[in-house]
Amino acid sequence: MEVAEAVWLAARIIEVEGGNAGKSGVDASAAAEDLPAASASTGDEAEWRGDTESESDAHAGIWPQGQDSPPSPGPPDHALLYTPQSPDSPVRQSAATAEVVRSPVTAALPGGLDLLRALRPLKRTVPSARQLLLDEVATADRIADEGLVLPLLKPAPERWLSLVLVVDVGPSMAVWRPLVDELRELLGRLGAFRDVRVWYLRKAQDGTLGVTPRATTGSMHSPRELVDPSGRQAMLVVSDCVDDIWWSGEAGRTLALWGRSGPVAILQPLPQRLWNRTGVTPVPVRLYSSTPGVPNTLLTAVPADGVTGTDQRDSMPVPLLEIQPEWLGSWAKLISGAAEGGVDGVVAAAAPTVRDSTHGAVGRGSFPEHAADLVVAFRSAASPEAFRLAGYLAAAPLTLPTMRLVQRVMLPASRPAHLAEVFVSGLMRQAGGHEALGHIPYDFLPGVRDVLLGSIRLSETARVHDEVSAYIAERAGQSRDTTSLMASLTGSGDQLLDTTREPFAQVPAEVAQRLGGSASSRDATDGDEHEPSSLEATLSESGPSRSSRPTGPATGGPCTVATVGRIHQPVLFVGLGGTGIRIGADLERGLRSGVCGPDGRNLITDGRRLPFQLPNCLQFVYADISESELDLPRQAYQGPDPAAFDATSRILHPLSPAGYDSSPEVTRMLRVAMHEETRAWLPPQDRQPKVAPLHLGAGQLPTVARAALFATLRSGLGPVMRQLSEAISAIGRSQSDLLEVGGGRIRGCDVFVAFSVAGGTGAGIFYDVIHLISHEFRRLRFPGVRIHPLVVMPSAFPPGAGGGREAELNAAGAVIDLARLIDQQNARQVGNADFGSAAEDGLLGVRYPGEGFVTLPPRRCRPLCCSAGVPAWHQMIYAARSLRR
Structure with missing residues (x-):
């Protein structure tokens, strides 16, 4: 008893000392x-x-x-949960007791209902060749007509296809086992297949490729045993395609065997952007099938670029599918015969070819x-x-x-x-x-x-x-x-727990x-006293x-911006291209938390704002040709109401001109309709780049992006200036909002334009966008404007990831424009920089349709460059510090 009381008292002394130390820690953080x-x-x-x-x-x-x-266990009526620890892990001095419990987990395959809906085209029946059932209508007619009570039979309807799910058991597939289990359960619940069988693809001890009925053990079977000569069997191979069997071509030969008798496809858990780094060669195509259930050998694959390589002509196409509803839906329509005009997709060539796995392969290399x-x-x-x-x-x-x-x-x-x-x-x-x-x-x-x-x-x-x-x-x-x-x-658990x-x-x-x-x-x-657990x-x-x-x-x-408490002057952030959009999305997300509070309700007064809605003195505008990049800011917004995002964030739509979906079409139009405005920078016709479709991006080519912008502006500046004008007008009406967040009278506006000159949309349009921003502020007679380009140089990107020699070459024209911009901004100021004439002598500018010569007044633009060793998004620190100053 005396020992127990001593232990209890020691714990109480430590708790008191800990509380005092914790208080000191708070004071220290406050001082910091x-x-x-x-x-x-x-x-x-x-x-x-x-x-x-x-x-x-x-x-x-x-x-x-x-x-x-x-962290400490907190209140005594709370318990901490830990991941299971290895049975052979060493027991530390800090070990305590724990209990094994069952905690909830999320689905490895979310959106299961959407996947089921996508596969509905496969839910068809055909007359059975073995089972018969009573034809009630024909039997009744026969009795009425002939007076013979003899039953008439007809083939029973049965499900059209059976399904074989083949799972690659390579080392990298261990993380996908829960996903495979949920996929198997989902396919069984679909009700579209006569049966769903699961086999596992692996190498035997003698080096040959075979299949087993179990993931870890089981006798090895030949892949030929899975062939169904009736043609009424579909096969889905689940693999990330990074094991040696894919690089060596062994898996390709097995797929070619299976694809001669029925439809075969690869379910790829990796995203499409990584498929080029796997053991299969992805080829975008348009696929056509002549009849339902056609084997892969009879599929017609037309490459999206119109060029058919030798390996594609001599090999069987195997559809590559992400495990997403849109991918599985297209495949289901294709093999069910419901895609009369074909479907767009990606195929791998099922040929015994060997790929080089030493450069850029997933999970390989240095x-x-x-x-x-x-x-x-x-x-x-x-x-x-x-x-x-x-x-x-x-x-x-x-x-x-x-x-x-x-x-x-x-x-x-x-x-x-x-x-x-x-x-x-x-x-x-x-x-x-x-x-x-x-x-x-x-x-x-x-x-x-x-x-x-x-x-x-x-x-x-x-x-x-x-x-x-x-x-x-x-x-x-x-x-x-x-x-x-x-x-x-x-303290009564039966497991030892390492609490470190x-x-x-x-x-x-x-x-x-x-x-x-x-x-x-x-x-x-009894009472409020609590004896500490171990x-x-x-x-x-x-x-x-x-x-x-x-x-x-x-x-x-x-993310220092999370601590911003005061906004001294209005800010307009313009993100150009993928890099600029990501910088803006990070900055916007930080501001929503720092200004609106962790729960987004700091600025909600009299019902004027929604949770996480920024004040109107903070405005964001994003521009890119790629539709997927433009979706990023909205995806990064985590508030409950999208209207809070729309109030201060705007997307320029579209920068890819309507009616033109390839860069050659755009440049051909510009040479005819806007010869004077574009002749100085459009490349010669015999050396112009070819990018299609434009809505997927500029292909890291600045000239393609600028051509798309000018084609969008061919009938006037409205498509671009409308969103900018709305943002600037909102800033002009934001005096009360600025006062609410600690600012004073509006004396001007800081404009941050973020982009990379390593290629792509940002490098192609930044020069024009900066001029157009200045032009719109002058048109609206908004004084005190300062434009801060946040320039990410090619050296900020490592080779093979957006940097290297190719990026430096792409950046050449943008760097020249940047140098001209800096020289112009260092020039002697002429007249009224805010409200002067657009035709001031000696100023560089750009000629736009319907607007004439648009110039940028001196001293208005102050570029900040980000060079090697600093990530692109790090530029938002500069923006945050400017806000605080």
């Missing part, structure tokens, strides 16, 4: 907020470098600043050595959703169920393909030897986690933990679940009971009590 901005900038740059020296730094920055250990370079390379090649997801994953322990949980709660509109991009990025590796299905632990390479955490706001880091916890609490007890470890609230690991969620005691845990110790004691005692001994939720504004990390 008063530091000069220069100190904050130094911290930003240091955090971005991410050159960590030791493995222990891998988790630095996950918790609030100044903290170097996991990666940059430094953490910052790794992340920059990933950012340059990845989709925006994948990069944001990587940042959120850096704030959580990495097992597949946890990663899917984070993706579900933080990026609900993202797809499994975005998680696949993170897996093949080279940023993470398998950690430990716990190979239980679905619980393979992963970790980021040393230093990578720190760099990724620097790409998200500190408040978002805590929100990952909070959102995952809320999701588990809401869905506790559902049928789709997985194994987790819960720190025992009573990071928990992925915290749930109340009543939720813990629904998950299968024991009752809270508060329920077992977990709480362990964390108390490690230092002050800490919370997983930040207690004040974030002061570190690149």
Whole structure:
């Protein structure tokens, strides 16, 4: 008894000391907020470098600043959830007891109902060759006509096709096993197939390729055993196509065997943007089928570019499909005979060819050595959703169920393909030897986690933990679940738990009971006193009590904008091309949180604004030819009402001219209709680039983008100036909004124009857009305008990811325009810079249809260049600092 009382008293003393230390920590953080901005900038740059020296730094920055250990268990009526740990992991001094519980997980294959709807064309029946049933109508007619009571039979209807699901079991496919299981269940519920069988594609010990009926064990069978000579069998091969069997051509020969007797397709979990880095060669085509259920050998594939290579003519086309409704829907229409005019798709050539796997292959080759370079390379090649997801994953322990949980709660509109991009990025590796299905632990390479955490706001880091916890609490007890470890609230758990690991969620005691845990110790004691569990005692001994939720504004990390409290003057941000749009989307997202508050309600007064609606003194305009890039800002907006986004963000539609879908058509029109305006920069007809279709982008060619812009403006500046005019007019009416966020009288406007000169839309149209912005401000007689181009140079991109020699050549013309712009802006100011004539002598400008010569007054434009070693989105720091000044 005396020993027990001593332990209890020691814990109480530690708790008191911890509380005082925690208070000091809060005071220290408050004092840090008063530091000069220069100190904050130094911290930003240091955090971005991410050159960590030791493995222990891998988790630095996950918790609030100044903290170097996991959060405390919090209130005694809450429990922490951990991912399962390896049975052979060493037991540390800080080990506590835990219980095995079942926690809810998200679907590996979201949108199952949409997939079922897409496959409905396959739900057809045909007369059976074996089963008969009574033809009631014919039998009744015969009795009435002939008086003979003899039954008449007819073939029974049966489902048209059977389905064989062949799953590649290569090493890289381990992460897709839950997805395959859900896909198999989904296809069985469809009701379109006579039966659904699953086989696994693997190499035998003698090196031959075969199939087995089980994923891990089973006798090897020849691929010929899966051939159905009746032609009423479809085959779907699930593979990421990165194993050696795809690079060597062995898998291609097997597909050619199967495709001679029925329809075969590859279900690819990786996104289309990565298919060129796999063991198959993707070819965009238009596919035609003559009859339902036609085998692949009878498919007609017309390449989208009109050029048929030798390997395509001599090989059988195999459709490549993302596991998405639109892809599966097109394939279902094709093989059911419902696509009379054919369908657009991508095929792989099923030929015994060998591909070179040494350059750019997924999961192969060399990666940059430094953490910052790794992340920059990933950012340059990845989709925006994948990069944001990587940042959120850096704030959580990495097992597949946890990663899917984070993706579900933080990026609900993202797809499994975005998680696949993170897996093949080279940023993470398998950690430990716990190979239980679905619980393979992963970790980021040393230093990578720190760099990724620097790409998200500190408040978002805590929100990952909070959102995952809320999701588990809401869905506790559902049928789709997985194994987790819960720190025992009573100290009576039968598992040892290493509490130095990071928990992925915290749930109340009543939720813990629904998950299968024991009752809270508060329920077992009288009064308000609480005896600490072994977990709480362990964390108390490690230092002050800490919370997983930040207690004040974030002061570190690149996203300094999250701490903006005052906006001194109006701001117009214009993002051009993919790089400019991503910078703007990041800046806009940070401002919505920093100005509107974490819950988006800081500025809601008298019902004038929606949650997360920015004040009118902050306006965003985005321009690009690529429709997919223009969707990014709206996808990045996470508020509940899209109207809040539309109030301050505008998309220029369309920059690709109506009626012209290829660059040769555009240049041909410009040479006739706008010869004077374009003759100085249009390339010669025999050397002009050919890009089609234009709505997919400019193909990193600046001239194509500028030609598309001029074709859009051929009948006047209205298509572009309308959105700019609306944004400028909103700024002009924003005096009350500016006062509300700490500003004064409107004296002007700061315009930030972000773009990359490494090629593409931004490099092609920035010179014109800057002139048009200045022209519109002058037309509306808006004084005090300062334009700040945020220029991302080619050296900011690594070779093979938007940089290199090709980018430098693409940037040549843009750099010349930039140099002319700088020289012009350094020229002697003539007349009234705000309201002067557009025909001032000695000023450079651009001639536009219906407007004449448009010039840019001196001293109005101040370029800021971003060179090697700094990521493109880092320019938003400059914007944030300008706002604060």
